[in-house]
Amino acid sequence: MRFARATPPWVSRLIVCFVLLASFATSAHAAAAPKAIQIDSDTSKLNSGDTAWMLTSSALVLMMTGPGLALFYSGLVRRKNVLGTMMQSFVMMAVVTVVWAIVGYSLAFDSGNPVTGGFRFAFMRHVGLNPCEYAPTIPHLSWMAYQCMFAVITPALICGAYAERMKFSAMLVFSILWLLGVYCPMAHMVWGKGGLFNWGVPDHSNHGLLPALDFAGGTVVHISSGVSALVCALVLGKRRGYGRIPMPPHSVVLSVIGAALLWVGWFGFNAGSALQASGTAASAFVATHFAAAAAALGWLLIEWWTSGKPTVLGGISGAVAGLVVITPASGFTSPMYALLMGAIGGVVCFYTATSLKHFFGYDDSLDAFGVHGIGGTIGAILTGVFAVAWVNPDAHASGLVDGHPGQLLAQFAVTLLTWGIAAIGTLVILQITKLACGGLRLTEADEYDGLDLTQHGEAGYNFEESFPATVEDSGHAYAH
Helix, strand or coil: CCCCCCCCHHHHHHHHHHHHHHHHHHHHHHHHHHHCCCCCCCHHHCCHHHHHHHHHHHHHHHHHHHHHHHHHHHCCCCHHHHHHHHHHHHHHHHHHHHHHHHHHHHHHHCCCCCCCCCCCCHHHCCCCCCECCCCCCCEHHHHHHHHHHHHHHHHHHHCCCCCCCECHHHHHHHHHHHHHHHHHHHHHHHHCCCCCCCCCCCCHHHCCCCCCCCCCCHHHHHHHHHHHHHHHHHHHCCCCCCCCCCCCCCCHHHHHHHHHHHHHHHHHHHHHHHCCCCHHHHHHHHHHHHHHHHHHHHHHHHHHHHHCCCCHHHHHHHHHHHHHHHHHHCCCCCHHHHHHHHHHHHHHHHHHHHHHHHHHCCCCCCCHHHHHHHHHHHHHHHHHHHCCHHHCCCCCCCCHHHCCHHHHHHHHHHHHHHHHHHHHHHHHHHHHHHHHHCCCECCHHHHHHCHHHHHHCCCCCCHHHHCCCCHHHCCCCCCC
């Protein structure tokens, strides 16, 4: 078996481009510094409590990627792919942050047009310690950093669909292009001033053409990543041996720890989206917790009823599904409606990750689509049902239960558009990545040897014990 690899030519070119880009960024920022401006120079509006909460929330959201998602995903794959799977989450913290600083943040949150932002904030120009137009009580840097953590985890979620079979080089190129081509436009359309789907909170003069409620990323994060995950799974094809050999997780213990970290980190994800240490943050915090609990029980009970045993993996999968479902509604709905949304999400995502996947035969390795794509879709639509005005008076957000059926129609429309944007964008980006990297997936030999050795030249286990004499004895990653 071959584990030493010559450095491909594209790596050298990438390093040169990175050095040149870094040099340009430094000179451009230095030239702009003396005349840099701020959106709002009145620092008296800054609130130390809000700033502390937002910095804490930023750290919690980063914890969701590493170690949360890294442990959750790596526990579900074969031992020979553990380090490679963890690396996919870890490297997102590095590469997405760099791209975000250079141009990603500007494309997402500069005013621009209804679909994408401009370049006013490129290379962190005009991003300083004073307030910004999105969060007037915290420094602009705090807002930018918080949004950076959302950008970090979203492409990392997609990795669950192509686990164990995509080349590391292709994963990097795909993730960068996807961030710029899908995530940044979606973030701008939903949360950016003047964005196509912007609800306009708290400034209602900034409503988009099709305003939709998305408090913390049901469309931007979960539908976009989940639908993109399905497209990746279909384009790359099934793992070799899928459906013929057992594919159990190598360590549910790691996955339980990862899921618990995701649950805790999600408080920063949802309650932090209030952008203040306020009553709205408290409401989102409680709704998040209630939905996760109800979804975990919903998944366990339906699994118990259908298969005879409530599994640990089922419980943690249900909790994550509930967290996904409540994300767009967390700042708009009540605790009891959150319980109901979580229970619905747990049951529906159970059937999506089991019966639906098996019926159509696609290999969504770690159920990124079944949990995030479907869970995000359910959450976005149910937000139009269960949004109640008293929860967030500043938003004036009301759904069907509050006598506003029109919001439900808007949620349906934006959900469908998000599906289309994510699916088409991912298809195009995969083709570009395929051309740039000479293919998307590992060779048959490399897939058999595993990501750890073939992509990273290392292993965190006993080699001989992990490679049986026949492929039939080898096992594989988990399939529900």
